[in-house]
Amino acid sequence: VTPAPRVLLVEDDAATREGYRQYLTGCGMAVTAVANGYEALMHAGSAAPQVIVLDLGLPDIDGWEVARRLKSAPGTAAIRIIALTGSDLPHERVSAMRAGCDRHLAKPCAPGDLLAAIRRCVGEST
Amino acid sequence: VRLRALTLAAATALIAFAFTTRPVALGRPGITPVPCPTQEWQPGDPTFDALPGAKAFFGAYDGGLYKIEIPDNWNGELALYAHGFVSNAGAQGSALRVGNSPIREHLIQEGYAWAASSYRCNGYVPGQGLLDTMALTELFTKSNGGRAPRRVYLTGTSMGGHVTLLGMHEFPTAFAGGLAMCPAGPELFDFFAATAGAAEVITGVQARLDTLQADVARMSELLGKPGAYTDKGRQLASVEIQISGGPRPFAMEGLASGGRFAGNINPAALAGSTTPSNRAVMTTHIKYSVDERLGLTADALNKTARRKALDPEVRNPMGPYDELVPFDGRLERPTLTMHGTGDLFVPIVLEQSLKRAVAAAGKDGLLAQRIYRIAGHCGFSQPEMIKAFDDLIAWVHKGTRPAGDDVNGDLSNAGLTFTNPLRPNDPGGIRVAADAKP
Numbered sequence A: 001v002t003p004a005p006r007v008l009l010v011e012d013d014a015a016t017r018e019g020y021r022q023y024l025t026g027c028g029m030a031v032t033a034v035a036n037g038y039e040a041l042m043h044a045g046s047a048a049p050q051v052i053v054l055d056l057g058l059p060d061i062d063g064w065e066v067a068r069r070l071k072s073a074p075g076t077a078a079i080r081i082i083a084l085t086g087s088d089l090p091h092e093r094v095s096a097m098r099a100g101c102d103r104h105l106a107k108p109c110a111p112g113d114l115l116a117a118i119r120r121c122v123g124e125s126t
Numbered sequence B: 001v002r003l004r005a006l007t008l009a010a011a012t013a014l015i016a017f018a019f020t021t022r023p024v025a026l027g028r029p030g031i032t033p034v035p036c037p038t039q040e041w042q043p044g045d046p047t048f049d050a051l052p053g054a055k056a057f058f059g060a061y062d063g064g065l066y067k068i069e070i071p072d073n074w075n076g077e078l079a080l081y082a083h084g085f086v087s088n089a090g091a092q093g094s095a096l097r098v099g100n101s102p103i104r105e106h107l108i109q110e111g112y113a114w115a116a117s118s119y120r121c122n123g124y125v126p127g128q129g130l131l132d133t134m135a136l137t138e139l140f141t142k143s144n145g146g147r148a149p150r151r152v153y154l155t156g157t158s159m160g161g162h163v164t165l166l167g168m169h170e171f172p173t174a175f176a177g178g179l180a181m182c183p184a185g186p187e188l189f190d191f192f193a194a195t196a197g198a199a200e201v202i203t204g205v206q207a208r209l210d211t212l213q214a215d216v217a218r219m220s221e222l223l224g225k226p227g228a229y230t231d232k233g234r235q236l237a238s239v240e241i242q243i244s245g246g247p248r249p250f251a252m253e254g255l256a257s258g259g260r261f262a263g264n265i266n267p268a269a270l271a272g273s274t275t276p277s278n279r280a281v282m283t284t285h286i287k288y289s290v291d292e293r294l295g296l297t298a299d300a301l302n303k304t305a306r307r308k309a310l311d312p313e314v315r316n317p318m319g320p321y322d323e324l325v326p327f328d329g330r331l332e333r334p335t336l337t338m339h340g341t342g343d344l345f346v347p348i349v350l351e352q353s354l355k356r357a358v359a360a361a362g363k364d365g366l367l368a369q370r371i372y373r374i375a376g377h378c379g380f381s382q383p384e385m386i387k388a389f390d391d392l393i394a395w396v397h398k399g400t401r402p403a404g405d406d407v408n409g410d411l412s413n414a415g416l417t418f419t420n421p422l423r424p425n426d427p428g429g430i431r432v433a434a435d436a437k438p
Helices: A014-026 A037-047 A063-072 A090-099 A111-125 B002-019 B104-109 B126-134 B136-143 B159-170 B188-203 B209-223 B231-243 B251-263 B276-280 B298-304 B349-360 B382-398
Strands: A006-010 A030-034 A051-055 A080-085 A103-106 B054-061 B064-071 B077-082 B113-117 B151-157 B177-181 B335-342 B367-375
Touching: A006 A014, A006 A037, A014 A030, A014 A111, A030 A037, A037 A051, A037 A063, A051 A063, A051 A111, A063 A080, A063 A090, A080 A090, A080 A111, A090 A103, A090 B126, A090 B136, A103 A111, B054 B136, B064 B104, B064 B136, B077 B126, B077 B136, B077 B159, B104 B113, B104 B382, B113 B126, B113 B136, B126 B136, B126 B151, B126 B159, B151 B159, B151 B382, B159 B177, B159 B335, B177 B382, B188 B209, B188 B231, B188 B276, B188 B298, B188 B349, B209 B231, B209 B251, B231 B251, B251 B335, B251 B367, B335 B349, B335 B382, B349 B367, B367 B382
Parallel strands: A006 A030, A006 A051, A051 A080, A080 A103, B077 B113, B077 B151, B151 B177, B177 B335, B335 B367
Antiparallel strands: B054 B064, B064 B113
């Protein structure tokens, strides 16, 4: 039996977070959902996710900073990060990339697209 | 009750997702640009006056210098402009400069905003140029009172055309459309190295890394120059025309423009230069051709020319530098290119390669290529550039692919459809004549 891919979902909007969590769980993923950057950093170290879905517009430590910290720490540098940004403007992609994110998706993002991106990241990391 | 509320919220969110699905845009990981040359950059003066009916914004940012111009009757769309190669050598080599879109007046008149960057450094840096140009949308939105563009187009000339094609490939859904004018590309340096390989055979001078400049100077002495070619020079001129796309209008004039005849002889990669772009060079696939009435056979050239194989650690789809790898053709948005027949600096053979890649990827419907009968590099007229831009816009807005040319066909009389106006002496020199006298 293939173990369920471990996903850390970081999203401050409760409805969006819960919608994604339910969808991804239903698709066989082991999802931990948190609401802010501090929790993201805590869980990234302890829960050993394979992929982090990271909203960049977080209220405490913003997603860019979370990504930078994760990618600069040896224990979490290999975790794939999918950035969720508020718009699809070109600079959003560049800023996410420069922060160390591996992929970028613009909101609103269909759950199926997010699932495909996660699966691609899991494939790349295994 | 709480559980029910949560379930309802989740369902609402999921329904919202279902109705807001956009075309699949699984953002790629992005690019790793070739590092900037190591030198201290001196920002120039980005100030400029707005055209009547527009506002100008300018200054310095993390990507160098920027210019933004927004018309009062802004239509909600933004054309990013990527400039061409600026040498990082010489007295002005460290000076960062930012220019205007070449169709600035037309853009403002029609309600389009535009923005341009100096990039953070000079040199052949399409990767840096792309990222610094993309970053302009944030500055634009701030300058525009927080109003983001509804659509963003990526345009560029020469190396900026490489920036444009790189952007359309590596960030395939980030732009509504791309206009690549006289675009360079990764295989440009293959052409320079292949020219050098032929020059070595023709002159008998083999270049070495420690004597490179002197070796090229010696070759130039033996070859002559446009208007004063030696017999050997005519042979090399013919080879340059043949491997750059074949006989075509203004090819001879293109060799004379900007010193390209000798300037295309770049043996650094053959001689073992270890810069990333030279390591990426490949000439093993080049099939030499020449007008054999000039006293040299293609067979002799193909058998004896020094070749260079690509370095798989550098020219590799997996990186490290995306800008060194030939395009894979996987476009997702309308892309229009413009190329001059007599461009012997960034030759039309690059368009042929692009076309093959796009066709192989099954994306033909997203590429239109236009040919212009002009000598030299990027010498398009305003009507030509404006027409191309307007046709790209119509393509994006209405979904109708505009007309283009067949770049892989016979180019000996190409470019009649879109050249406006025809240039003096059209059709210009097409091939090296065997009996041509210096």
